[in-house]
Amino acid sequence: MLHLLLAVIYISFISLGLPDALLGSAWPSMYGEFGVPVSCAGAVSMIIAVGTIISSLQSDRLTRRLGAGKVTAVSVGMTAAALFGFSASRSFLQLCLWAVPYGLGAGSVDAALNNYVALHFASRHMSWLHCMWGVGASLGPYVMGYALTGGGGWNLGYRYIALLQIVLTLFLLLSLPLWRTPAGGGTEADPGPAMTLGQILRIPGAKAVMAAFFCYCAIEQTAGLWASSYLVLQKGVPAETAAGYASLFFAGITVGRALSGFLTMKLSDSRMIRLGQGIIAAGTAALLLPLGERAALAGLIFIGLGCAPIYPCIIHSTPEHFGAEKSQAVIGVQMASAYAGTCLMPPLFGLIANHITASLFPVYLLALWALMVLAYETLLRSGGKVA
Template identity: 70%
Template sequence: MIHLLLVVIYLSFISLGLPDALLGSAWPSMYAGFDVPISYAGVISMIIALGTVVSSLQSDRLSRSLGTGKVTAFSVALTAAALFGFSVSRSFWMLCLWAIPYGVGAGSVDASLNNYVALHYASRHMSWLHCMWGIGASIGPYIMGYALTGGQGWPAGYRSIAVLQVVLTAILLVSLPLWKGQRTDAGAGEAPDKPLTLREIFRIPGAKEVMIAFFCYSAVEQTTSLWASSYLALHAGFSTEQAAGFASLFFIGITVGRAFSGFLTIRMDDPQMIRLGQGVIAVGIIALLLPLGEFFTLVGLILIGLGCAPVFPCIIHSTPAHFGADRSQAVIGVQMASAYIGTCVMPPLFGLIANHINVAWFPVYLILSLAVMVWMHEMLLKKSGQRLS
């Protein structure tokens, strides 16, 4: 039964990833019809991220009162409704309105399932869980690209993903009995009786650094997710239909990388995995920067995805080693909030750059975010090194 539940959890994270890249892949075909600037994708992204922040901060309370299974089922259903809303929207303000339940649903699934897997399953499942997200995020742009090339338009792409979410909601409802009575195999129950305040968390050596590192990671991942398609279409010479499909290469890189990360962690520790990922991201960005042609541009997107693969799950997994098992849950909560704030702020900021300067600054923006991430992670290792010795 435990293994069957794990399959359901993996399916849930595929569902979480499915709509994540839809806006970025469809936006080059959407914005002209709504008579708004290209930068307005950042507005929708910000609304989604704000909803995600709010729901993630409430996830602990909801999970305690309803249980993770019910929270997940309700959240996926909410996301399905929002995607249907996107598909029938005929004005920009309607997109903004439907972005609210979209973000609320996504945030509840993300926070609740990450916490559940951390408490009830071995650490290798964290990498594979996020690999499942990558599968969904890779499939989404292909579905959207198929809808665009088939002449059905972007609304059909959103409707197709919504239908898949409805199917998963039904699976989750049927699986609700599986969520009851599970026991931890990952050392749960070590959190302090009294939750730490934000001030107390900020005083922990390395806490501010890991929050900034998470913020910058989200800047790299989410800016690439939202703007890679526009960069390919408006700067690299691809058609909008090609760009929508090729943008999924980034998510393919994340998916493949996270599938292998679960095995690499057997021989490499978390700091080594994070440094490896950061190095691969740098190579991918350089491939975008250099005028090497369309092929190397696409290779660069794959490499950025491969590099992103181990960073997020390994930072989460290393939290007890850095801060102690008794404080890890509190720190992980703030880390997730920092990641969502990065999602909220950084992609829209690049949208302004793309609109008022040039979308060609995309790789420069990424490498600056990466540099700060690397710096903060090294500072984290220095301040909390005694816990890793």
């Protein structure tokens, strides 16, 4: 039964990744139809992100009341409904309204699933599950492209993904009995009181892990968003070549997480995180030094490989640092910090590139890296258990 539940969770992670890149791939076909500027994609993305932050902060309360299985099923159902809403939208305002349940569904399921896996499964599964999320995020644009090239339009692309989410919701509802007997025994839902945000922030190491997560996600999203522009503007790489190079960053993350799953059998979470940090530093140095186009390409791949183990290993080590009874609450604020980093820091570099110079891209990444390392080492010294 445990293996069957694990299979359901793996499918869930693939499905969760499917909608994440849809807006970016569909927006060139959408904004003209709605009669809005191309920049309005940022508004939709921001609404989704704010909803995700709010639901992440409420994940402890919801999971204690309903259990991870029900939270996951309800959240995926909300996402499916929101995607159908996207597909049926005829105005930009409708799109923004449907972005609210989209974001609220995404945050709860992310925090609940990550905590469940951290509590009941080995670190290798956390790495492989996040690798599966990358597979889903890569497949989403292909589904949208199939709908667009087939003449169905972006509406049909969203509808395809919504149907897949509905199928997943049914699977999750049928799997609910499996969630009631976790690997460690006992009942799935914890009837104890949920922690308030103030109580969470007073836990030794909580602020440090939030800062580490904020900086990590800022590095990942800034690199993914601005790598291509940096290569074009500073390295003289042709735009079409730069786009291919930038995609290797995401390939590095996906492949790196597949490899990380095997490495976690030999290395602890803390060693995996430090290893990833070292590889990011090497990749950033390759971008920073005047070593030419090939070095820049290698640098992006290394940054992706270095990013690979950090996110899953920080999450997996949360019960070790803070205890199983507090892990859901802490993972909730970690998710909120992650989304805050993805929302705030890439646009900040955009302002720097616009008003100063895009050549500061590796310097910006290096500064975030230094803060991440400092925050993580502070966590390890805070008195919590080291994974």
